[in-house]
Every structure is written in C-alpha cells, then in structure tokens.
Amino acid sequence: MKTFRVQEKGFSGFLVFLVIILFTGMTLGMSADGPEDGYKVPTEVSGTITEDTIWTQEGSPYIVRTTVIVPEGIRITVEPGVRVHFVQNQGMIVRGTLEAIGSSSDPIIFTGTVELPGWWRSINIQNQGSAILKWCEVSFAGTSDQGAILKSGSGFLELSDSIVRRTAGDGLRISSGYSSFVSENNRFLYNTNGVRVGINVSFFDLTSNFAGNSRDVYLDGGTINTSVKWGASSSYSLFISGDITVVEDGRLEIAPGSVLKFDQNRRLFVRGYLEARGLKDQKIHFTDMRDNSVGGVLGGQDGAMPEPGWWRSINIQNEGSAFLEWCVISYAGRSDGAAILKAGTGSLTLQNAIVQNSSSEGLRIAAGYSLFEHGNNTYVNNAIGVRVGINASFFDLTTVFESNGIDVHLDGGTINTDVKWGAHSDYSVTVTGYITVADNARLEILPGTVVKFRQGLRLTISGSLFAKGEEGRQIYFTDIRDDSAGGDANRDQDSTSPEPGWWRSIMIQQNGTADFAWCVIGYAGLGDNAAIVKTSTGAVSISNSIIHNSSGDGLRIDNAAGGFQLSDSSVVQNLGAGLYYRSDGVHIKASVFTLNGIGIRMIANASLIVDDSTIVAANQVDIQVDGGTISSDVVWSVPGDISLFLGGYTSISRDGRLTLGAGTVVKLAQNTQIRVDGELVARGTENQQVFFTDLRDDSVGGDTNRDDDSSLPEPGWWRSIYVQNEGSADFEWCVISYAGSSDGTAISKSGSGSLKLVNSTIANTAGDGLRINGGYSLFQNENNVFSNNTNGVRVGINASFYDLGTIFEGNSVDVYLDGGNIDGSVKWGAGGDYSVVLAGDITIRPEGSLEILPGTVLRLTQ
Structure with a gap:
C-alpha cells in the first residue's frame, strides 16, 4: 500500500510539471487574437x-497554488461557469x-489539477x-482534511443544487457545534x-x-x-457511528421517511426529548447497518445479513421523553x-409503530411511575414483545403481536x-x-385481556383488583399452556396442555378488595389449594x-367480612369444592x-341460601357442611332436588341458631350427631318438607353419594338430633329417618328448653324415634307419624306425652314409658289404636300427679 502511494505521488508530480510546461508553451505561442484551440x-x-x-x-480557470485564506470581513464571489483547480494538498x-452561485447551465467547478480522490484538501468554512x-x-x-467541504463555527452554510463527488x-x-x-x-x-454530521448539528x-458512498450520512456519536434535527430521503440512510445521548436540555427531531442505521453495539x-413522527407512507x-431492505446499501458489508441484537437500544431514562409515531x-x-x-418520570408515546427482530424485548417499561401512551x-419476531416492570402500566387493546417468544411479559x-x-x-x-x-x-x-x-x-391483592370484562370480551386468568385464549403463549404448538394446579391463586388478603365481572379463571390451585382465596376484610x-x-x-x-357476592357465574370442574x-357472609345468586x-x-357456622336459579348438580358431592359449632344465626336453605351433606358432628351453642329452609334435604355422614344447646328451627311446608336422612337415601335429594343405588339406607346410620339443657327445637313438616346409631334415638329431648314437633315423620330409627328424657322439659307434639322405629316415642319419668292425633305404624312399641317416681304434674295420652307400654313400676309421690287422657290404652309389662 505504501509503495503504491509513493508511485502515485511521483506520477502526480510529473503531471503537475507537465501542466506547467504546457501552460507556458501555449502562452508563448499565443497571437494577439488568442489561440486557435x-x-x-x-x-x-x-x-x-x-x-x-x-x-x-474571464479569469477562469483559477489555479490555487497554495491554500487560499478568506479572512473575516472579506468576501470572495465566484461567477457562474468558473473553474477552480487546486494543486495537490492545497485548499481554501x-x-x-x-x-459561489452558479447555474444549471454554468455550474461552478472546484476540483483538483489532477482527477484523483484526495488530490487537494477542502473548502474549510470555519469560525464566523x-x-x-x-x-x-x-x-x-x-x-489531510478528509473532507471536501468542512463546516465549523458559527457562520452560515448553504449548499444547494450541487455535486460533491470522489x-x-x-x-x-458539519463539525460539532451550533452552526447554521x-x-x-x-x-x-x-x-x-456523503455527509458527516458532528454532534449537536442538524442535518435535514x-x-x-x-x-x-460507503455511508450516505455519517452521524458522529456524542x-x-x-435542538437538533435529522432527516434524509428514505432511499438513503443516516449512519449512527457511536453512542448518542440527548441530555436534559437537548432535543432531537427526526424527519418523516428517515432511515437511521446503527453500527454494531x-x-x-434520551434524557431530554426525542421526536420521531413519521407518516403512514x-x-x-x-435498524441494523446491514439492513438493505430500507435506506439503500451501505458499503463494505460483503453480503452480511441483519440480525437481532446488532445494535443496543433507544434508551429513554430519567426525565427523558420520546414521541415515536409511524416508526420501524x-x-x-x-x-x-x-x-x-x-x-424514569418522562413520557413515552409509541403509536402506529413496528418493533421487530429484537434479540430480547421489543419494548421494556421499567419499574416506576413512567407516563406511557x-x-x-406491531411487535414481530422479538424474544418478548413488551416487558412491563412492576408499578408500570400497559394497556393497549389495539396493538398486534406476531411470532414473539412472549407477547407481553409482566415482571413480578x-x-x-x-x-x-x-x-x-x-x-x-x-x-x-x-x-x-x-x-x-x-x-x-381491561376487558378482553388474557x-x-x-x-x-x-397474584396477591392487599389493595384493590378491578377486573371487569364484558360479554364477549372476558378477562382470562389461566395457565401459560392454555391455547384456547390469548394464542399459543408458550409457542409449543399444542405439544403441552393446561392442567389443574399449574399456578397458585389470586389471593385477596388483609384489607384487599376485588371486583370480577365476565372473567374466566382456570387451572390454578397449586399450593394454595384454590383459584381465588379470600382472607381479607374487604368486599x-x-x-x-x-x-x-x-x-x-x-x-x-x-x-367473608366485608361481604362476598357470587352471581350469574359458573364454578365447574374443580377437583376440590x-x-x-369458612366464614359466614357469603351470598350466591343464579350460579352454576x-x-x-x-x-x-x-363450615357449620355459615349460612347457605341457594335460590331456584342456582344449579348445583353432577358434583361428586353437591353441598357439604363440615361439622363444627354454630355460634351465630345461620340459615341453610337449598332446593329439594339436591341435598346438603352434613359431614360431621355439629353443635349449636347457647348463642347459636340454625334455621333450615322449606324443602331442604340434610343428609348426614355415618355416626353424625346434631347437638342443640341453642336453637334449631326446621319449618317445612306440606309440599316442601325438611329432611334429615341417611347419606345413602336416594329417595330425596338425589344420589348424594354417587353410587347408582349400590348402597341403601338403613336404621342406625347416623346418631341423633340431641336437644339438651336450654336448647330448643322447632320441627314442622319434617321427615327424620335412619338415625339411632350410638344414641339409640332420632330426636332426644332433655333440659328446660322447648321442643315442638308438628306434622312431622320420624321413621326407621334404630331405637326411639323420639326420646323425652326425664325432667320438666316443655314439649309440643301434634299430628306426627312415627314409623318403623324400635320405639315410636320413649318418655322418661316425670315427662309428659299426650297426643291423640299422632300416627304410629310399624314400631315395635308405639309409646314406651320409663318407670320411676313421679314428683311433678305429668300427663299421658295417645289414640286408642296405639299402645302405651309402661316399662317399670311407677310411684306417684305426694307432691306428684298423673293424668291419663280418655281413650288411652296403657299396657304394663310383666
């Protein structure tokens, strides 16, 4: 290379010498009228x-022997058609x-005495x-100057309708500075x-x-x-040669149609302001400097193709803001x-743009309170379309994602x-x-979001969650492998499928509140054992x-503090409930x-009211109440075509009250007892009776244990309803069946509380249908049926039983009277068709009295 340059300069020197000899010879040969040529x-x-x-x-051509200097205050005017030839390594x-204002027909030429690139220096416009x-x-x-026209300083340059070549x-x-x-x-x-633009200089x-040119417009880093503006025709490119920082007071505007190509890395x-407002056309x-699809072909690429990750980013930070529209x-x-x-705190507007072929995220919104529109x-073929940092919003229902590894990535x-x-x-x-x-x-x-x-x-909510979709635009919370909504998010083309327990839950805790409408929540439950968990005091x-x-x-x-409302919803195919x-205050309406x-x-200490528009069906168990203590005012009311399964021992405390709605069917687990120290109210109607029965009883409330009649109910399956102490019970139009395990009775009444049993049936008890224990309990019995019990009614000493309207059928003994001492006022009575059996000696003490009603048949054991 050096040898070539030495030879070139020797040949160039010879050409200069030859030009001088020719000029001299021609001058000597001129006539007064000028040369013929x-x-x-x-x-x-x-x-x-x-x-x-x-x-x-007239003076043209001009030869610049040594560099011409035009000092401050001096003007050179060059007329159209003038040619200026510069000797090697000289300039202006x-x-x-x-x-220098030529014309289309008479351009002004600044060139070398020899037509070799780099023959002369430059036109160097500097200072003022x-x-x-x-x-x-x-x-x-x-x-030497490595440029044809150099512009620096504060003076003005207009270059128009001109050619700069070779x-x-x-x-x-255009050197760095504030030049015009x-x-x-x-x-x-x-x-x-073609053009090299220093930092802080506009080229538009x-x-x-x-x-x-190897580079059309070369932009220096810095x-x-x-305020700076860049722009060039879309057929050409602006080459970013180094990192560029727009600081707090800086502003960079890029003209529509401009193509910026970045050198590697x-x-x-942007810490000031970037404005890149393109137009649709x-x-x-x-883009990558090797991207030949736009802005022409840069030299020296040797056929290399653009690729993701060639350059770094447009990084908008601190108070920096950017407006990007119709950009690619x-x-x-x-x-x-x-x-x-x-x-940072500055704003970003990104509209009608395409972000494509990023080796990672197309757009990353960092954590913070940034303003963003x-x-x-369109995000195409990025590792991630958009990555959203915590505490940053992303809401855009109009943007398109294609072939990204992930569409929108939310940081934890x-x-x-x-x-x-x-x-x-x-x-x-x-x-x-x-x-x-x-x-x-x-x-x-927002509606439609997946x-x-x-x-x-x-997702844990200690504050507020507002997820209100719309009909036809549901909001989904689901497994990343669920391709039924939101596309193939994990990009595996159906090679994996969603399954229960993939993610954990939406956990609403502390003071958290949540409002879901038109939502679909699927495939959760891992670890938390539920899709939505409410432990909060909020609504x-x-x-x-x-x-x-x-x-x-x-x-x-x-x-359930703060309230829980479920309406017009479907809860389906969950492996648990x-x-x-586990807290009272849940309200259900028109749900499936x-x-x-x-x-x-x-839990037992919670109310359940299922309206006629709610469907509970085809579950392994439709409704289950866990055993426990009822200490508040609780209502259980379900339609008669389904059953409420009581899964364990349940007590009603002194301050508790359980009310069963008409038509409710309660099926009890084996050996289960209801103990009443408070109040039990079970008031059915003639057409909507309240049932207490064996879990396996399919005659009412459906096939609760889902065994297709392979098991049948039998006496002694469950224990009893045990009303004691100050506890009271009110049964009206009830059917109580298949009790008697351990307790040997279906209803046991002791203590001072009241018992009302009206228009009810007690059947198939392994023991006493009704047992009135010894004492002074208040008891009302009318128009009942005792059927197929060991004893229909067993009456303890000092307890009254008188009911001439009750029916007994299929019992071993209809009314069984315990023996002992009567020291209070006692009354016995039953219809003449039934037997009242005295099981032991009766002694009426002086302070006691016994009244036996007319028609009563009293039978004494041997």
Whole structure:
C-alpha cells in the first residue's frame, strides 16, 4: 500500500510539471487574437485574500497554488461557469464569506489539477465564516482534511443544487457545534461518507441524492444538548457511528421517511426529548447497518445479513421523553435487553409503530411511575414483545403481536400505585413472578385481556383488583399452556396442555378488595389449594364469571367480612369444592356449580341460601357442611332436588341458631350427631318438607353419594338430633329417618328448653324415634307419624306425652314409658289404636300427679 502511494505521488508530480510546461508553451505561442484551440491562461491565486474579490469567467480557470485564506470581513464571489483547480494538498479556508452561485447551465467547478480522490484538501468554512455554494461541483478533495467541504463555527452554510463527488473522506462535514446549515437538492457521489454530521448539528435534507458512498450520512456519536434535527430521503440512510445521548436540555427531531442505521453495539440515550413522527407512507426506520431492505446499501458489508441484537437500544431514562409515531425499530436488543427502554418520570408515546427482530424485548417499561401512551403498534419476531416492570402500566387493546417468544411479559414485584393492564384478546399478558398489589394500590385489568401465569405463581391483592370484562370480551386468568385464549403463549404448538394446579391463586388478603365481572379463571390451585382465596376484610364480588379446573377449590372464602357476592357465574370442574367458605357472609345468586369434587362446601357456622336459579348438580358431592359449632344465626336453605351433606358432628351453642329452609334435604355422614344447646328451627311446608336422612337415601335429594343405588339406607346410620339443657327445637313438616346409631334415638329431648314437633315423620330409627328424657322439659307434639322405629316415642319419668292425633305404624312399641317416681304434674295420652307400654313400676309421690287422657290404652309389662 505504501509503495503504491509513493508511485502515485511521483506520477502526480510529473503531471503537475507537465501542466506547467504546457501552460507556458501555449502562452508563448499565443497571437494577439488568442489561440486557435481556445486555450486560456489560468489565473493563479494563493495565500490570504486581503480585499473583496470576484473570480470571473474571464479569469477562469483559477489555479490555487497554495491554500487560499478568506479572512473575516472579506468576501470572495465566484461567477457562474468558473473553474477552480487546486494543486495537490492545497485548499481554501473561509473565515469571511464565500459566495459561489452558479447555474444549471454554468455550474461552478472546484476540483483538483489532477482527477484523483484526495488530490487537494477542502473548502474549510470555519469560525464566523459563511458560504453559499449553489450549482457547484466539488470533486477529488479530501487529502489531510478528509473532507471536501468542512463546516465549523458559527457562520452560515448553504449548499444547494450541487455535486460533491470522489472525496477521499467526507463529501460534506458539519463539525460539532451550533452552526447554521442548509442543504438542498445536492448529489453526493462516490465519497467515503456523503455527509458527516458532528454532534449537536442538524442535518435535514429530504431532497439530496446519494450514490456510491460507503455511508450516505455519517452521524458522529456524542452528547446533544441543544435542538437538533435529522432527516434524509428514505432511499438513503443516516449512519449512527457511536453512542448518542440527548441530555436534559437537548432535543432531537427526526424527519418523516428517515432511515437511521446503527453500527454494531450502538445506542441512543434520551434524557431530554426525542421526536420521531413519521407518516403512514413515510415511516422512520431505526435498524441494523446491514439492513438493505430500507435506506439503500451501505458499503463494505460483503453480503452480511441483519440480525437481532446488532445494535443496543433507544434508551429513554430519567426525565427523558420520546414521541415515536409511524416508526420501524429493527434488529436491536444487544446488551440492553430491549429495542426501546423506558424508565424514569418522562413520557413515552409509541403509536402506529413496528418493533421487530429484537434479540430480547421489543419494548421494556421499567419499574416506576413512567407516563406511557401506546396504540396501534406491531411487535414481530422479538424474544418478548413488551416487558412491563412492576408499578408500570400497559394497556393497549389495539396493538398486534406476531411470532414473539412472549407477547407481553409482566415482571413480578409489589405494586404500590395505580396500575392498568390490557391487551387484545388474541394475545396474552404473561405473569412471570409473584405480584402483590399493596394496600392503597389498585390494579385494573381491561376487558378482553388474557393473563397467563408461569408455573407456581400467585397474584396477591392487599389493595384493590378491578377486573371487569364484558360479554364477549372476558378477562382470562389461566395457565401459560392454555391455547384456547390469548394464542399459543408458550409457542409449543399444542405439544403441552393446561392442567389443574399449574399456578397458585389470586389471593385477596388483609384489607384487599376485588371486583370480577365476565372473567374466566382456570387451572390454578397449586399450593394454595384454590383459584381465588379470600382472607381479607374487604368486599369481593364475582359476576358473570367462570372458575374452572382448579386442583383444589374454585373459590375459598376464609373470611367473608366485608361481604362476598357470587352471581350469574359458573364454578365447574374443580377437583376440590367449587366454593368453600369458612366464614359466614357469603351470598350466591343464579350460579352454576357442576362437575366439582364438591359443589359447595362450608363450615357449620355459615349460612347457605341457594335460590331456584342456582344449579348445583353432577358434583361428586353437591353441598357439604363440615361439622363444627354454630355460634351465630345461620340459615341453610337449598332446593329439594339436591341435598346438603352434613359431614360431621355439629353443635349449636347457647348463642347459636340454625334455621333450615322449606324443602331442604340434610343428609348426614355415618355416626353424625346434631347437638342443640341453642336453637334449631326446621319449618317445612306440606309440599316442601325438611329432611334429615341417611347419606345413602336416594329417595330425596338425589344420589348424594354417587353410587347408582349400590348402597341403601338403613336404621342406625347416623346418631341423633340431641336437644339438651336450654336448647330448643322447632320441627314442622319434617321427615327424620335412619338415625339411632350410638344414641339409640332420632330426636332426644332433655333440659328446660322447648321442643315442638308438628306434622312431622320420624321413621326407621334404630331405637326411639323420639326420646323425652326425664325432667320438666316443655314439649309440643301434634299430628306426627312415627314409623318403623324400635320405639315410636320413649318418655322418661316425670315427662309428659299426650297426643291423640299422632300416627304410629310399624314400631315395635308405639309409646314406651320409663318407670320411676313421679314428683311433678305429668300427663299421658295417645289414640286408642296405639299402645302405651309402661316399662317399670311407677310411684306417684305426694307432691306428684298423673293424668291419663280418655281413650288411652296403657299396657304394663310383666
């Protein structure tokens, strides 16, 4: 290479010598009328110009022997058609004014004495110098200065309708600073760089053409701290050669149609303001320098193709803001992990843009309170379309996602402000870590949004969750492998399927509140054993929703304080209970519970009222009440076509009250007892009786144990209803069957509380249908039926039984009277068709009395 250059300079020197000899010979041979070949003696110029000067056509051509200097205050005017030839390594320095205005027919030529790139230096406009170059050609410059036209300082430059070609360096170089510059309708041909733009300098020219340059417009890296504008025709490119930072007071505007190509590993920092507003048919491109699909072909690429992660990012941070509209951002993501990063308090508007082929995220909204507007964008072939940091909102139902690894990635963490999530229902928003909505914070999810969870994750609500979808635009909370909504989020083309217990739950705790409408919650339950868990004191409402395929319960209400409302919803195919509540205050309306392990499960000390519009069917157990203590006012009321299964020993405390609605069927687990120290009210009607019966009794309340009649009820399955102490019970139009295990009775009454038994049937007891224990208990018995019991009624000493309207049938003994001492007022009586058997000696003490009603048949044992 060095040898070639030495030879080139020797040959060039010879050419200069030859030109001088020719000029001299021609001059000597000239006649007074001029040479026949039209040759003109060139005008030699050199050094410092000391007065305003005009280079005329008459004086053309001009030869610059040594560099011409135009000092401050001096003007050189060059007329149209003038040719200026520069000797090797010479040039022009303009600190005053250069005015070179040619015409289309008579352009002004600045060139070398030899047509070799880099022959002469440059036109160097510096300090306060200004220049107007119009209809000019500047060619073969660039030695030493590495540019043909250099502009620095505060003066003005206008370059228009001109050609800058064959420069060994930059055709035009605008040095860093605040220079004033206009470029229009120029042609930059076969230069190393067509135009090189220093930092803090604008280049805005949509009319100039570039051809054969290694780089069309070369932008220096550095810090922008003033207002700068870039723009070039979309046929060409602006090359980002180094990192560029727009600082707090800086502003960068990019013109529609501009194509910015980045050198490897470069990025654009924005701490001030970036404005890139393209148009629908004039998009702004930010891309890999090897991307030949836009902005032409940059030299030296050797056929290399663009690829994700070539350049770094547009990084908007601190108070920086950006407005990006009709932009295409491609092949970024190196090191920074995203094509566009937004952090800090400044704003970002991204509209009608395409973000594609990022090696990581297309857009990352960092954690914080950043202001963000987003609409009608497209994310294509990124590792992640959009990544949303904690405490950042992303809500855009208009944006399209195609072929990204993940559409929208939600970081885990704690939300402590108001946040909104939303995306079109064709795509999914993926929860990638535990998320907690703190007290006083609010998370809103827009209609149509599909939220998918990675395995084992939970959404915890200590503040407020507002998830109100619409009919036809449900909100989904589901397994990432669920392709039925939000597309193929894990990109496995159906090779995996969702399953119960993939993610944990929506956990509503502390003071948390939640409002769900038109939601679908599926495949949760891992660890938390429910899809939605309420332990909070706040209100929770669910309407028009579906809760399905939990590996535990669909809904678990551990604390109903604040209220829990479920309406017009379906709770289906959960392995545990559809609804399990362990606190009173749950309200259900017009909902469906089907294909669950248990339709509805609750503790004893909680009310359940199932209206006629609610369906509980085809569960392994439709309704289950866990045994326990009732210490408050509780109501159980279900339609007669289903049953309420009481799963264990249950007591009603002194302060408790249990009311059973008409038509309710209670089926009891084996050996279960109801003990009453408070109040039991079971008031049916003639057409809607209340039943207490064996779990296996399919004659009422359906096939509760789901065995298709393979088991039958039998006496002594469950224990009894044991009314004691001050406890009282009111049975009206009730049927009590198959009791007597251990206690040897169906209803046992002792103590001072009252018992009312009216229009009821007690049947198939392994023992006494009714036992009135010795004492002074208050007892009312009318129009009942005692059928197929060992004893219909057993009456303890000092207890009265008188009922002439009750029917006894199929009992071993109808009325069984215990022996002993009567020391109070006692009355016996039964219809003459039935037997009253005295089982032992009776002694009536002086203070006692015994009345036997007319028609009573009293039989004494041997």
